Amino acid sequence: MTDPTTGHSADRPAAAATPLAGRRRVAAGRRPSPVLLVPACAAALLAVLPLGYLAVRALERGPAYAWDVIADDRTALLLGHSLGLTAAVVLGCLVLGVSLAWLTVRTALPGARIWSVLVTLPLAVPSYVAAFTWLSAAPGLAGFTGSALTLTLVSFPYVYLPVAAALRRTDPAQEEVSRSLGHGRMRTFLRVTLPQLRPAAAGGGLLVALYVLSDFGAVSLMRYDTFTRGIYTSYRASFDRTPAAALSAVLVLMTVALVAAETRTRGRAGHARTGTGTARPAEPAPLGRLRLPALGWCGAVVALAVGFPLATLGYWLAVGNSATWDPGTLADTSLTTLGTAAAGAALTTLLALPVGVIAARHRGRGARLLEQAAYAGHALPGITVALALVFFAVRYARPLYQELPLLVCAYAVLFLPVAAAATRAAVLQAPPVLEDVARSLGRSPLAVLRTVTVPLAAPGVAAGAALTFVVCMKELPATLLLRPTGMDTLATRLWTETGAGSFAAAAPYAAALILLAAVPSYLLGRHRT
Structure with a gap:
């Protein structure tokens, strides 16, 4: 076993560590030089400025006023819309990400390497660009349906990438044992493989949830009221910035709660090999009669997430x-x-x-x-950071x-x-x-x-x-x-x-x-x- 702090065998005595490892430990323990410490502290202060703004601005007119904003019916509506949209997009991304990762990594899918590249391309498409293309082609999608569809298609790679990486690292021996005991491929996947993918899928789902909660462009173009759109509307509609700050504070609390919930889902259990050597690659599972449906599934996802936006842009450029x-x-x-x-x-x-x-x-x-x-x-969403810097500039740095x-x-x-x-x-x-x-x-x-x-x-x-x-x-x-x-x-x-x-x-x-x-x-x- 390798000691992660030194890179040497854990069975080797401490005295046998190389001078390089010793120097690494000394360097790690040395106090930072002021040359590094001063600019690093400046960067940290700039990063926490929005949090200070929220605390000051939300309570500027007293806790009672801030609570009236938070307890308002519109805030409850924004909360329901944001949580509902987040749940729908995360669920859709889990289905797309896990299924595509399984097909491209663990099956004999024709052109698996090409598909593994194509399904990551939606990351290059901004959410508001995707929303623009769908809205221009089908105006009736405006609202929850269009927002959920757009955000799912641009963010499922956040689940696909970690799950695919986890599948490549997972030792297939446990799956083979399950198959030898008479369990079919589906039961083996659900009982053996899927639990090992849970940390990767949960981490990807968290990224998707944070992305949805902070998204402004797609929901604004689709005219669906979430916290980000509500904050922007409140900021533009009144000179009183306290309501926008109070709504931003609720949004930050939601993100913190999501991070805490994802951490709890990890638990303390882990899946690790105890033997020596490295895990051998898994044998690709034959698709048989499912070959054409699998190709159709991959093709449909890529066509909707990448092909459709590009084709729509081409149409409008021609018009x-x-x-x-x-x-x-x-x-x-x-x-x-x-x-x-x-x-x-x-x-x-x-x-x-x-x-x-x-x-x-x-x-x-x-x-x-x-x-x-x-x-x-x-x-923090971009709109919250922007409000904090507006407040700081108006109060302390007007130029x-x-x-x-x-x-x-x-x-x-x-x-x-x-x-x-x-x-x-x-x-x-x-x-x-x-x-x-x-x-x-x-x-x-x-x-x-x-x-x-x-x-x-x-x-x-x-x-x-x-x-x-x-x-x-x-x-x-x-x-x-x-x-x-x-x-x-x-x-x-x-x-x-x-x-x-x-x-x-x-x-x-x-x-x-x-x-x-x-x-x-x-x-x-x-x-x-």
């Missing part, structure tokens, strides 16, 4: 002309989107670097607290209100965990002994960071920056609230044109957004393979 959309405006909006996303990715990566290095190289309560604080924005730096800061709060996780993983793969050698030669902490740590972790940091760039391009609610007056991105322009029913005018912006997001996504995929 549109210079009278419905202006190529010059499209080019200017595309450049603005690229510049804004690049600025957001640059600031986010810069703030994530010290957080990721401290998380990878240091232990202790302070380092854990710093990392958890930096991840606070991950549980920043509706200026580009404030929007870039919102991107940093929302997507700091994306860049920090990539940085942490990259730094963990770099040998810390090289940093120790540089320090022993008299290099300052800043010089070690600049000449040793960053170059070694550069590929992983760049991958995190590319992913951050993509999600910044697609972000909608924070951009709507914080963009400078007169500035449009592809996301906001699409939202505006679709809201006005100008589908032909919206199509070029949707197509340009997918095209621009596809380039870094492709490069990121090549890097990870």
Whole structure:
């Protein structure tokens, strides 16, 4: 057995650990340098700012007023809509994700590798783009049905990816024992395989639930009232921001409850091999007469999730002309989107670097607290983060209100965990002994960071920056609230044109957004393979 802290056999005496392992432990125990600690604390403070805003703003007019907002009938309606939509989408994603993972990983499905790529492509389609395509083709879908359909089709890969990975890691020996005892394939799947997939499926379901609760674009275009749309409407309808803050606080509590519930579903049970060696690959199960239905199922899902949006965009592009959309405006909006996303990715990566290095190289309560604080924005919808920054700018930094730096800061709060996780993983793969050698030669902490740590972790940091760039391009609610007056991105322009029913005018912006997001996504995929 391997000790995860040293990478050596647990049966080997402690004295036999190599000097490299010893240096790794020393590096982990050393207190962070101020060169890292100061910017990391600044990043953490920026990330927790929205939580402080909610506490101050929601109680600004007293707990009684906040409770009246929360206890209002409309709040109960928003709660029912949000929970119902979340339950429907999570259930649909579990069915799609688990079935597709089983077909592509554990069966003799023709073209399984190609299908495994195709079923991940919906991640590149923003929810509001998918909503636009469905709404333009079938206006009657507006409401719960259209929202559930759209969000299910764009988010089921969040379940598919972890379940497929779990199936590849699962030892098939237990399934073979079950089959040898006379159990059929279906009973073996339900009694043996499915329990081993529960943690992966629950984790994917949690991601889907958080995505649905924070989604603004799809439900707004489908005109279905959830908390995010209710918060935006409350913000736009009144100068009193307390109702919007109170609704945001309820939404945050819902996300915390979901995370806690998912943690409880994991339990303490685990499924691990106790023998030596590695698990052999599972023998693909023959499909027999189910071969054509299985191909039809995969084809239908890909056609609805990817083919239909692309075909609809193609139709509206063919229908549109210079009278419905202006190529010059499209080019200017595309450049603005690229510049804004690049600025957001640059600031986010810069703030994530010290957080990721401290998380990878240091232990202790302070380092854990710093990392958890930096991840606070991950549980907050974009509209809540935007409201917090509006409040902060109006009260304490008036010149920043509706200026580009404030929007870039919102991107940093929302997507700091994306860049920090990539940085942490990259730094963990770099040998810390090289940093120790540089320090022993008299290099300052800043010089070690600049000449040793960053170059070694550069590929992983760049991958995190590319992913951050993509999600910044697609972000909608924070951009709507914080963009400078007169500035449009592809996301906001699409939202505006679709809201006005100008589908032909919206199509070029949707197509340009997918095209621009596809380039870094492709490069990121090549890097990870």
